[in-house]
Amino acid sequence: MSKHLSSGVVLFNARGEILLCHATQTRHWDIPKGMGDPGETRRETALREMREETGIVLAASRLCDLGEFDYRPDKALHLFGVRTAAGEIDPARCVCVSLFPSLRDGRAIPEMDAFRWVAPPDVARFASRSLGRLFAHSLPLDALFARLEAF
Structure with missing residues (x-):
């Protein structure tokens, strides 16, 4: 079985916390990520998904390429890391413009x-098991935060 590939961004604030987004009509929180459009690079996909899912616009030069990771049996993730300055990103100002049909009534929802x-x-309390496992075993967040300081 071939794996689908999503690209995403692990976005840190100055305190070493990561930005999580609540997936509408689920219990799970996630990082901004998604499938590429035809002709997009992985970096372009990650930047577009960040913009569509949060409203946050980042310069491509700020993304540290972390590589590709197994995520689920049917999916891999190509991730990029970014470390932001104190007060640079306010989650209360984030807005998702990417819509999909509600499973409840079919109307378009973010x-x-x-x-x-x-x-x-x-x-791990907020994220899906797959994302929690990735951060626990393949991409420890504390080590990643330290790595991004030098980027």
């Missing part, structure tokens, strides 16, 4: 409906 900073030890 893909993400809430945003928050989450400390690395708390990510």
Whole structure:
């Protein structure tokens, strides 16, 4: 079975917390990520998904390429990391413009409906098992935060 590839951004604030987005009509919180459009690079996909799912616009030069990771049996993630300055990003100002049909009534609703900073030890409480496992085993958040300081 071939895997689908999504690209996304692990966005840190100055305190080492990551931005998580609540996936509408689910229990899970996620990072901004998604499938590429035809002709897009992985970096372009990650930037577009960040913009569509949060309203945050980042310069491509700010993204540190973290590589590709197994996510689920049918999906891999190509991730980029960014470390922001204190006060640069306010989750209360985030807005998702990416819409999909509601499973309840078919009306168009935002893909993400809430945003928050989450400390690395708390990510597994909010995120799906797949995302929690990725950060616990393949991409430890504390080490990633330290790595991005030099980027």
